[in-house]
Amino acid sequence: MIKFSQVSKQYDRTIFALRDITLTVNKGDLIFLAGPSGAGKSTLLKMICGIERPSSGTLTVNGQNVGKLKASGIPYLRRNLGLIFQEQRLLLDRSVLANVMLPLQVTGAQRVEAERRSRAALDKVGLIDKALSLPQTLSGGEQQRVAIARAIVNRPQIILADEPTANLDRDNADHVLSALKSFHAAGVTCLISTHDEQFLHSANHVIFLDQGQIVDHWQNSSAGGGK
Numbered sequence: 001m002i003k004f005s006q007v008s009k010q011y012d013r014t015i016f017a018l019r020d021i022t023l024t025v026n027k028g029d030l031i032f033l034a035g036p037s038g039a040g041k042s043t044l045l046k047m048i049c050g051i052e053r054p055s056s057g058t059l060t061v062n063g064q065n066v067g068k069l070k071a072s073g074i075p076y077l078r079r080n081l082g083l084i085f086q087e088q089r090l091l092l093d094r095s096v097l098a099n100v101m102l103p104l105q106v107t108g109a110q111r112v113e114a115e116r117r118s119r120a121a122l123d124k125v126g127l128i129d130k131a132l133s134l135p136q137t138l139s140g141g142e143q144q145r146v147a148i149a150r151a152i153v154n155r156p157q158i159i160l161a162d163e164p165t166a167n168l169d170r171d172n173a174d175h176v177l178s179a180l181k182s183f184h185a186a187g188v189t190c191l192i193s194t195h196d197e198q199f200l201h202s203a204n205h206v207i208f209l210d211q212g213q214i215v216d217h218w219q220n221s222s223a224g225g226g227k
């Protein structure tokens, strides 16, 4: 589904954000990316959705070679991706429901259908009662769950989440984690970067990055996680 073959990314001559990454993500995987600040976690996620391109090596996502995609091919690539990135903030002057409906309206869905699906997405993250509220009246954790609803409303095959629990308290972080796990349980492939020990504690599949390289990769097929 996602295949990195000896992929490196240099932002300039001196900084290797990623170095010689070889990695396969299979359909239905739930993978956490861990590692210190600057390790390359965000860069890896940004390459999968075409925000950044490989400097060398080959990256394919659903059979598409990301390094060779024209700019006009990027929206097509992202059609199958649900993105949860810090930079993609909610529009503060629109209701929660309107925010979640946006991706559907961009792809030309009928308003009634867009609203029905958006309400269903909000229901899944436990926020249907906030549909008509403005985002700033919600807590940080609730806003993050709205961002998750917006990311999944197009029924993506893959969710990419960059530090989805950053700045959240334990309760809200747990809500966010369980929302993501429920999409994984429904068959969605998830890649999640995190510093959150609690996330990692319950994880079955973790890739550790340091200075742009994979330094450890562990996978436990039984429930409960651990090395």
Ligand SMILES: Nc1ncnc2c1ncn2[C@@H]1O[C@H](COP(=O)(O)OP(=O)(O)OP(=O)(O)O)[C@@H](O)[C@H]1O
Binding pocket: 011, 012, 015, 016, 017, 035, 036, 037, 038, 039, 040, 041, 042, 043, 044
């Ligand atoms: N747009 C950019 N231009 C130049 N250098 C960048 C850019 N984005 C990231 N870098 C550098 O690339 C390296 C990897 O950064 P990246 O954001 O991928 O790490 P990270 O593991 O996600 O860190 P954090 O946990 O702090 O978010 C760092 O040295 C960073 O300074």
